[in-house]
Amino acid sequence: MTTVAGIPGAVALEKLDTRSWKTPVALGVFALGAVVLFLGLPRDGQADFQFSQSGDFFSIPDLIFTATPVCIGLAFACVLLAAGSFALVWFKRLTPLWYIGIFAALFLVGFLAWAAAGLRPLPLTGLLLGSVSLSIPLVFGSLGGVIGERTGVVNVAIEGQLLGGAFTAALVSSVTGSFTAGLFAAAVAGVLIALILGVFAITYIVEQVVVGVVVNVLVLGLTNFGYSTILTVDPEHLNRSATLPALPIPLLSQIPVIGPALFDQSIIVYVAYVAVPAVWYALFRTKWGLRARSVGEHPEAADTVGINVNRTRYLNLVIAGAIVGFGGAYFTIGSVGSFSQNMTGGQGFIALAAVIFGRWDPVRAAMAALLFGFATNLQNSLGILGSPVPSEFLLMLPYLVTVFAVAGLVGRSQAPAADGKPYIK
Amino acid sequence: MTATAAAPGPAQVEMPKDPSRGRQIIRDILGGSVVISILAVVVGLVVGAILIAVTDPGVQAASGYFFDRPGATFAALGDSVGGAYSSLFQGAIYDFGRPDFLSGIAPLMNTLDLATPLILGGLGLALGFRIGLFNIGGQGQTLVGGAVAGWVAWSFPLPFPWGLILSIVAGIVGGAVAGGVVGLLKARTGASEVIVTIMLNYIVFYFISLLLRTPGALQAAGTINPKSPSPPDSARVPDLFGAQFSVTWMFVIAIAATVFFWWLMSRSSLGFKFRAVGENPAAARTAGIGVDSMYIWGMVLSGALVGLVGVNQVLAFTVGGFGSGFDAGIGFNAITVALLGRSRPLGVFLAGLLFGALNSGGYVMQAANDIPIDIVLVVQSIVVLFIAAPPLVRVLFGLPRPGTAPRRRAKAPKAVEAE
Known part of the structure; x- marks a missing residue:
């Protein structure tokens, strides 16, 4: 608002700075969750991801692995990625979208493996369907x-x-x-x-x-x-x-x-x-x-x-x-x-x-x-x-995420300027 | 606030110029909010009557030979609609079929009982509306208030008045916290309270569901059902007029809450600040009112009042323990009550009574005339839609515009709602 003419760039940079801390914080929270869940409450047994079903073009064998070591590895990967995001912001760089995508994928695989460990095979097709x-x-x-x-x-x-x-x-x-x-x-x-x-x-x-x-x-x-x-x-x-x-x-x-x-x-x-x-x-x-x-x-x-x-x-x-x-x-x-x-x-x-x-x-x-x-x-x-x-946790997830989104903790939600305002000539 | 406060001023200025002052007054009354409210109720009941008539088999049969005997169609119409609305009345006010006065008046007592949570919830939401906060979170705040009240009731079994008082206070605090979180989020981050409250409704619902099936949390011992223990007798709200009538002392609390609302909004400095923020936040900020803290306190008080709905549901309405749906849709119905009452204490009180009567009568109508109680929802929502749009009612009934208000109404949409 009170920008001195000539250095509007400084203000813009400052704004960019404050905004982008949210991504690493969010990633950090999820990474912390992964550590608590996968290391603090480990679940023994094999996780079985089922890829193919009858009638497919070609079949992919099930992916069967022992959950705990994989989960721990993925939790550390998540921590590293979150730390990397902090570093990126520290050097005033934005965290790219694909970076968040990789983080989400790793977290998800870890979570699924953790949740399905020692249980029946998890049919991925059914999950997607x-x-x-x-x-x-x-x-x-x-x-x-x-x-x-x-x-x-x-x-x-x-x-x-x-x-x-x-x-x-x-x-x-x-x-x-x-x-x-x-x-x-x-x-x-x-x-x-x-x-x-x-x-x-x-x-x-x-x-x-x-x-x-x-x-x-x-x-x-x-x-x-x-x-x-x-x-x-x-x-x-x-x-x-x-x-x-x-x-x-x-x-x-x-x-x-x-x-x-x-x-x-x-x-x-x-x-x-x-x-x-x-x-x-x-x-x-x-x-x-x-x-x-x-x-x-x-x-x-x-x-x-x-x-x-x-x-x-x-x-x-x-x-x-x-x-x-x-x-x-x-x-x-x-x-x-x-x-x-x-x-x-x-x-x-x-x-x-x-x-x-x-x-x-x-x-x-x-x-x-x-x-x-x-x-x-x-x-x-x-x-x-x-x-x-x-x-109940998964059921409330969409709503929880939305509250975080509108509170500006995850990304920035800016509604159209005249959203909800009637127009009177 | 705006229109009622503003209406007398300019009207008085203009009146001396107007030769026919009496006619002007009649115009104002005809186009004024009371007549609009009554007409909106009429429109709602007429739409309800149409729905009843159209789906009534007798009317359908008679309309088949309408041109032979039009009288039969009208007789069938009268039978179905008249019968239904007669049941509605007898289920809501006075049952003429009962032998003595005391049992005849039981429906009215039932109306008061059903109106109690609607009044409390309506007041809570109306408080928010007056500050310009659209608290749609009646459901969530009810659930939190009720769950906390119930938990305190069976966890701290104190002798009669104290256990109950402690539980009620706990319920109020629970609702206040649930509302305050929203106020805090709005004040600190600018998050829209509409979205946050809607989302919190679901978050709270699932959270309470989880607690209700977790042994040691809210689940009753020795059961696998997602149900809470029943609160001890010492923490139950006593009946107001003895066991033969369903109305409880919560109704007295609802009256007290109405008076409190009036005092808060019309006589206290906090209420003045609330109203100032509701009218124009920018102007209020310029005048030195802390708008953000008003949002927080407004949501705290709003949630506290709605928390009493939870208390009513858990300690008065269903005393045998609760499941996750104990709010019974009151959180949403309270929105319509607050709107119909134009966010005024007396208005909300009367609106709560009206909707309590519609609900009480609706059950009897469902049992006696086989008309689904859902018609009450239709009537309610139509009433509220029309209440919210006075110009539409004036057009429908060819009413004059009251001397001054229409321009203001047209300019200030929030004022229309908050009236």
Whole structure:
């Protein structure tokens, strides 16, 4: 603020310094955790990572090793990497992303080996498959959230949109017998909920978080009511849809480990693969995206150059609603084929967490969604194996990580400038 | 605060100029917040009636021959909606089917019992709203307050009033800490309290679940169920009017909390600072108010009040020990109560009574008329949506805009919410 003209660089450097200490600290905490866990509470026995399953292109033998020495080695590697990160910051260099990636991979392998030691084989394909399945609604939810917040509308109603999409998809595709109709209806439901949000948040400038929370309650009430009065009256015809067929992609689906998990999925999953880069491209490389982001950052300026702020927000909210509602269909016709009360169970809030953890970027948000899905699924898998890790810890992980993220302890989360602020001419 | 405080001022200035002063007053009343609140409730009940009618088999059957005998459709409509709302009333206020007055009034007592946690939670969240803090963490703070209160109750079995008092204080402290953490994070790091409280709801939920299945933590001895021991009798909140009615002394505490809220916000210097920060943090900072410490104390007090909800759930409502879901959605319903009450003590109190009545009546309606209780959620949320958007209600009912308020409402979205 009080920079002397001529040396603005000094101030920028100082800022860079304070910010980048967070990475080594975070790595240090994880490394410390690894040391405590792997050395302090060692677990004996063999860890068995299962790579291949029948039908793969070629098979990779299981990786079987004694857990304790490997875990200790990995813990020391983590400590070294954390120390290296401290050193990098000391010499005023940034810790590169791939460096953090290697750290995360080592920590994860160590953790899995530690948790699965002496238990049944850990099927990596299943782990990945479950992660993708649990992540898909989160990916759609976070994409919708990113679009909304980039244009300045906080969408807490993701939960409601997912739930609404799940309900209508089950009902419509059960009645019509057509998946296309079900998916379309789910998107329409998402749009309708987005319009409620828009009318109150944009037109009547009610606090957006409040509208979101209340809309969630409204959708929960409506779907519960509809479930009890409509779906359960004749569940055979109204709430029993077939599930979307898996469409294996030739060759790709036979790659060991990742093939069955990524390329032997239903159409909703493939749409997610396309949607993430598409939303990124649209937001950052097109005129539409530039306008949308300008409305979210500085609506007055956008208005000055002739962009209709509120119309832009409505449009984007509707698009986001369609995306989230479509994703909600995954809960019913994408996986189990029937609707049950409150079946989204807070996934919309994890998607919101992914938006923030992903720093309002579609690709990062989708990655965060994958990470959260992985954490949830790890809890399932380890629970089946009978691992000592309390399942609650892994379940609360996404939320914990998000709190750290918004508190600025992990990376820097900066929301769009006009996020949550109504625009009044 | 803004609109009510600001409305009389300019209105008085303008009134002498206005030849028809009486008409002006009527305009103000018609467009004012009380009428808006009542109309919002009407809209909610009408939507509920539509849902009931549409899903009622009798109405569906009768509408099949609507053009032959339109009267039959309307009769069926009246039967379903009238029957449902009559059950709602008899389940919430007075049951005419009971032989004597004492048993007839039991539904009203049940309403008071169900309203108690809603009032306490609504007050807690309303306190935050007045400071400009969106505390969505009612669930988490309830869980912490209740778990701490319960743990103290069975860990320190003191004779009657002391065990209970200690547990209540512990519950308040528990909620205050859970809220204070959020305030601290917001003040120190600028983390959005909305996100942090939502996330903490889940963190606390899973943490309590873990403790509930860990022997020696919160789990009852000699069981494998994730359930706590039941608190000793000496730490239970006694019934207010004897065992025949469900309402407990927690209702008196809720009244006391309402008075405390009023005193704090309207008569204390801390409350003045709270309001100043809520109106305009930048101006408050310029005036020398420590905004950051107001955020911390605001969240502490907000959490403390919500902690009492946990006390109510653990020591008054379900006395046989608790599972991880003992907050029963009150943390979220309290948001709607605070909004409906416009974050005013009396408003929150009345809103809590209304939603308590809807819940109490909803159960009877579910049992007698086979209408799912979830309709109460729909009615509640619609009421709150419309309360929050007075211009929309005015458009719907063709009401005049009150003399002064609309411009302010349009300019200050937080004021709309905080009204």
